[in-house]
Amino acid sequence: MKKILLLFIVLALRQSAFAGATEAKTIINQQTDSLSAYTGKFKMTRQNQSIFLQLDIVNNELVATQVWDGEKLLVKHISGDKFMVAGFDWPVKFIRGADGDVIKIIVSGTGLWVKEMP
Numbered sequence: 001m002k003k004i005l006l007l008f009i010v011l012a013l014r015q016s017a018f019a020g021a022t023e024a025k026t027i028i029n030q031q032t033d034s035l036s037a038y039t040g041k042f043k044m045t046r047q048n049q050s051i052f053l054q055l056d057i058v059n060n061e062l063v064a065t066q067v068w069d070g071e072k073l074l075v076k077h078i079s080g081d082k083f084m085v086a087g088f089d090w091p092v093k094f095i096r097g098a099d100g101d102v103i104k105i106i107v108s109g110t111g112l113w114v115k116e117m118p
Contacts, residue, residue: 035057035060035061035062035077036057037101037102038055038062038075038083038094038102039055039056039057039062040054040055040102040115040116041053041054041055041067041115041116042054042055042104042105042113042114042115042116043113043114043115043116044111044112044113044114051066051067051068052067052068052116053065053066053067053105053113054067055075058072061074061075061076062074062075062076062077062083063075064085073085073086073087073088074086074087075092081093081094081095081096081102082094085107090107090108091107091108091109092105092106092107093105093106102115103115
């Protein structure tokens, strides 16, 4: 009887451990899916020259790559469409079009980046 009870406890613990792993994987997938709305190539024009940012998901985090020099910047989610550039504390706001897709980024209140459409 003790062996059966012990076996039952081991099986129950094993199932709950796998359930926790599945839930964690689901949460990570949801985070990646929600961040994917913010990815893409964005353009800013300054003094008749265009510069570009590429936003990608790296290790479940949003990373901006300055195309002109390759520098990578971590973009941390605050709430909704508001983010912050880590290490610089620059506020980042994503602007959505009528269809709900991200079409622009405003950095530090003045830098306007327009999404390049594929």
